[in-house]
Amino acid sequence: MKKTTKKSILFYTASALFYMASIMNFVGGNDNSMAVVWLCLGSSFLCLGSTHSCLESASACWSP
Numbered sequence: 001m002k003k004t005t006k007k008s009i010l011f012y013t014a015s016a017l018f019y020m021a022s023i024m025n026f027v028g029g030n031d032n033s034m035a036v037v038w039l040c041l042g043s044s045f046l047c048l049g050s051t052h053s054c055l056e057s058a059s060a061c062w063s064p
Contacts, residue, residue, distance in 0.1 A: 011049030018042030 019042040025035035
């Protein structure tokens with residue numbers, strides 16, 4: 001397995017964990033502002049994962 005593949009899998013895993021933390025904070029109802037922060041972190045890690053997977057194979061990415 002290539003190094004970029006491992007990085008993209010780790011970014012996707014971190015994204016899923018951030019999303020789960022966000023859901024738990026929204027359901028808990030105590031502090032919704034922290035839930036929004038976790039949601040934004042999850043989205044940014046999802047974007048990083050897709051960027052690293054695009055670097056791995058150019059055919060999977062959109063070309064300008």
